[in-house]
Amino acid sequence: MKKILVTLLLLSLTFGAVFAQGVGEASADTYPSGPVSVIVPYAAGGGTDLIARALVDAAKGNFPKNITVENRTGGGGAVGMSYGANAKPDGSVITMITVELVTLPHTGTGAGLYYDQFEPIMMLNSAYSAITVKADSPYNTLNEFLDAAKTKNMRVGNSGVGAIWHLAAAGLAKTAGVNFNHIPFDGAAPAITSLLGGHIDAITVSYAEVDSQVRAGNLKVLAVLAPERISATPDIPTAKELGYDVAIGTWRGFGVPKNTPKAIVDKIYSFFSVAAQSPGFIQYMANTNNIIDVLDGAEYGKKLAVDNAMFKALIDELGLKQQ
Amino acid sequence: MKKANFVVSGIFAAFALAIIIIAKGYPPSNHGVPGPGMFPIIIAVLILVSALVLFIKTLKMPVTSDTKIDLKSRSILNVYISMGGLILYTALLPTIGFVTSTSVMLSLYIKWFSHRPWWKTILIAVLFTLGIYLLFGTVLNVPMRFGIIF
Amino acid sequence: MLVEVLSSVFNLQIVFFIIVGVFTGICIGALPGLTATMGVALVLPLTFGMDAIPGILLLIGVYVGAIYGGSISAILLRTPGTPAAAATILDGYEFSKRGESGRALGISTVSSFVGGVVSVIALWLISPQLAKLALRFSAPEFFLLAIFGLSIIASISGNSLSKGVLCGALGITLSFIGIDSITGYPRFVFNNINLLSGMSFIPVMIGLFAMSQAFTTIETIFTPDQVTQKISKVWPSKSDWKVIMRQGPISGVIGTIIGIIPGAGAEIGAFVSYGQAKKTSRHPELFGTGIPEGIAAPEAGNNGVTGGALIPMLTMGVPGDAVAAILIGALTVQGLQPGPLLFTEHTTLVYSIFLGMFIANVTMLVLGLSSLKLFVKVLSVPKGILTPMIFILCVVGSYAINTNFFDVGVMLFFGIVGYFMQKADVSVSPAVLGLILGPMAESNFRRALLMSEGSYSIFFSSPIAWIFLLLTIVTLVGPTIGEMARKKRQS
Incomplete structure (x- = not known):
């Protein structure tokens, strides 16, 4: 009996949270006629949250009835994104969508989430995987490393099983026709620490995360899995230049629920794209080693579809699909 | 035991x-x-x-x-009633709203526990609720506006 | 560097937050039923909107203040304000019976300060070295460290080892919920999206510690509050100073060492220090009759734990006690991952924590010697008003962490579970150890085998691994051998 009561209580709490949303009018001319909330599916203070807050801060002049950031964490981002996808399609709830939107559904832990539930507004920033080894590692180029991987079982650290950097390593291995021994850690920092201690052979986290150790001379980056060289590090080659056509990275952007009027979507895009060019935001992104990479809604929508197909194939191949 | x-x-x-x-x-x-x-x-x-x-x-x-564990006396019953009250409160909280449900809940508990006059009880409850609302909602940016009433 | 640290700590805002933290901490600690863990957990949501340094120092202030504040009610009311002050009752209350509560509080204040400062010095000297050593720690070493920490359950469960193990295992079981960190397989989630990322640690803690305690308070809600006696002359006499200066540093060091051991908290630090002081004393028979050593030892010991607990927390991301576990949460929220990288990439922050913690101890000394009367007043807040307010703080605190009502339900559930566990005489502390160290043991065990491709020899491949293996065996077998030796001597 008690168990039933508790279950009922928990259920009502969950549903209560879903239905308790702010109200706003769905009209493009008067938008934003009420307070707008930006859903961040990750914890306050984390990288994604801080970028969202910096952009919202730059755009808040366009939202006279107030715009606030709300963190809805859980499920590796699935909780917050599902909440945002099921909000009223009137622009009153904007969601920060991340690459997990196109990876979680394929690992079977997306709780019904799918990328087409969102109308993409714009992509804001991107970060690509950097193949990083210890500074005293015998491998000086990506080719040396991958050649060695043909005979030796390379231990490649990532920030979590099924996380984007795991997929990046897997994507590289697939393209190069080798096998890695993927070692998952709880986040990027423990993986970097383990590499520094010489317990693993390489890591595939983003360049921003290893930047300080590379500058300190403890680590070296063999290549980035980016479509073109990163402007902050023009001397690091891309894998594509070296003959391995693979570009995998994370991105962050904004979306509203499907069926939101086109005029409202355009209005939000105009507000946010201007905010992304503001000196304060540019300064913030430069200070935190983040790369601004703006795509408009149409381009972003194409990227979502392409990435979704690519990650589906990779995840199926890795056997990461659960249940 | x-x-x-x-x-x-x-x-x-x-x-x-x-x-x-x-x-x-x-x-x-x-x-x-x-x-x-x-x-x-x-x-x-x-x-x-x-x-x-x-x-x-x-x-x-x-x-x-062997020592006896008390699970049925009057004072333990009070604990069960408090638990029930809190379960009800947390179940209604998301639908009713923070300020209303919390003020009512606090008033009832304080009145029950300390037998102060009603006006004092309600004053303490409302002031504390508003204080928490302002602290978390305004200063700390925790979304505290939910529910139908307030 | 030095200039950066000094300027980051010595500004009005930071010092203000430290003072607020210590003040709040002393009040929380002084109130029976409000523990240090609970205080830090309840203040944690306030730091989300703050910068890293003031946020962490606010929490450390609460921690330091609460561990000291527990002695106030221990001495005056014969009720420990926090479990850490339980040992202080033995001699502390004897002082009050003689009408010397002011003297006892003075000794407690200065001893806490001495113990705290010793631990801050240890933190400052040891952590940077340990952070370098921490790079040598890989999955097998972390696994064995976690197992060593879990073996402590055996020594803290007191008279019922089986209950301690049950409770610890319950904590470990909770940590299974969610996506498995090695294979990505969702475990025990029952198709509930809220369970996918696992049980939120903080709501469970608030429930087990704060909410369950508040329920226990309801049992005696209608019995009148105790009246405290007037206190006078807090400043210790010359002879008391001598005792504090002799015993304080020793107990501070003991407390620091206990703090470093994962899982062992301030209450153990206090009892071990008290035992050591009694054992090495020239007049052990006087302990328990109200002698200054009987206050100086446990109070320096429990505040010694505060700095010690931060050492493994900052250098390796391994919590020294339950409070340190919450502090890890506080740092992660700020985007900072405790571990050796913290020392190279956020040096200013690390040294600001050291300096801020020292200031927190000074603040504690000053507040303790100057405003004790105020804190004694806190003891007279009627529990009929305080308890319902604690209910609200528990609810809002667990909601604020993820702004998810599911967490409120989790908190309430564990509040009720914790209440009945207390009824059945099952201590909740091992559950926390299990919740923290369980996932660390499991994921590193499997990660190690992943790295070695299935070979178990990886667990015996480094001296560090051997050290933890031996320490674990000593912890598990030591008490039994000691017992046997004692029985032999007696017969």
Whole structure:
């Protein structure tokens, strides 16, 4: 009996949270006629949250009835994104969508989430995987490393099983026709620490995360899995230049629920794209080693579809699909 | 105490069996690396053994060292009522709204526990609720506006 | 560097937050039923909107203040304000019976300060070295460290080892919920999206510690509050100073060492220090009759734990006690991952924590010697008003962490579970150890085998691994051998 009561209580709490949303009018001319909330599916203070807050801060002049950031964490981002996808399609709830939107559904832990539930507004920033080894590692180029991987079982650290950097390593291995021994850690920092201690052979986290150790001379980056060289590090080659056509990275952007009027979507895009060019935001992104990479809604929508197909194939191949 | 120990060992043993049944269905080990089910089963076995030890120890325990646990007296009933009140409060909170439900709930508890005059009770409750609302909602940016009323 | 640290700590805002933290901490600690863990957990949501340094120092202030504040009610009311002050009752209340509560509080204040400062010095000297050593720690070493920490359950469970193990195992079981960190397989989630990322640690803690305690308070809600006696002359006499200066540093060091051991908290630090002081004393028979050593030892010991607990927390991301576990949460929220990288990439922050913690101890000394009367007043807040307010703080605190009502339900559930566990005489502390160290043991065990491709020899491949293996065996077998030796001597 008690168990039933508790279950009922928990259920009502969950549903209560879903239905308790702010109200706003769905009209493009008067938008934003009420307070707008930006859903961040990750914890306050984390990288994604801080970028969202910096952009919202730059755009808040366009939202006279107030715009606030709300963190809805859980499920590796699935909780917050599902909440945002099921909000009223009137622009009153904007969601920060991340690459997990196109990876979680394929690992079977997306709780019904799918990328087409969102109308993409714009992509804001991107970060690509950097193949990083210890500074005293015998491998000086990506080719040396991958050649060695043909005979030796390379231990490649990532920030979590099924996380984007795991997929990046897997994507590289697939393209190069080798096998890695993927070692998952709880986040990027423990993986970097383990590499520094010489317990693993390489890591595939983003360049921003290893930047300080590379500058300190403890680590070296063999290549980035980016479509073109990163402007902050023009001397690091891309894998594509070296003959391995693979570009995998994370991105962050904004979306509203499907069926939101086109005029409202355009209005939000105009507000946010201007905010992304503001000196304060540019300064913030430069200070935190983040790369601004703006795509408009149409381009972003194409990227979502392409990435979704690519990650589906990779995840199926890795056997990461659960249940 | 004896009875409580039996109940504790019984509940934990049942709990452990449930874990084993669920975890047996998890994917097996892979190339010598234990699968997701291995640790839950180890811990469940540990729970079973400890529950058994507790059971036997309690059986052997001399009756003289037994102490009674109070679960039915008036003061314990108050605890159950408080728990019920809180369950109701947390269930209604998301639909009604923070300020209203919290003020009402606080007033009732304070009135019940401390027998102050109504006006004082309500004043304390409302001031405290508004203080928390402002602190979390305004200063700390926690979304506190939910529910139908306020 | 030095200039940066000094300027980051010595500004009005930071010092203000430290003072607020210590003040709040002393009040929380002084109130029976409000523990240090609970205080830090309840203040944690306030730091989300703050910068890293003031946020962490606010929490550390609460921690330091609460561990000291527990002695106030221990001495005056014969009720420990926090479990850490339980040992202080033995001699502390004897002083009050003689009408010397002011003297006892003075000794407690200065001893706490001495113990705290010793631990801050240890933190400052040891952590940077340990951070370098921490790079040598890989999955097998972390696994064995976690197992060593878990073996402590055996020594803190007191008279009922089986109950301690049951409770610890319950904590470990909770940590299974969610996506498995090695294979990505969702375990025990029952198709509930809220369970996918696992049980939120903080709501469970608030439930087990704060909410369950508040329920226990309801049992005696209608019995009148105790009246405290007037206190006078807090400043210790010359002879008391001598005792504090002799015993304080020793107990501070003991407390620091206990703090470093994962899982062992301030209450153990206090009892071990008290035992050591009694054992090495020339007049052990006087302990328990109200002698200054009987206050100086446990109070320096429990505040010694505060700095010690931060050492493994900052250097390796391994919590020294339950409070340190919450502090890890506080740092992660700020985007900072405790571990050796913290020392190279956020040096200013690390040294600001050291300096801020020292200031927190000074603040504690000053507040303790100057405003004790105020804190004694806190003891007279009627529990009929305080308890409902604690209910609200528990609810709002667990909601604020993820702004998810599911967490409120989790908190309430564990509040009720914790209440009945207390009834059945099952201590909740091992559950916390299990919740923290369980996932660390499991994921590193499997990660190690992943790295070695299934070979178990990896667990015996480094001296560090051997050290933890031996320490674990000593912890598990030591008490039994000691017992046997004692029985032999007696017969």
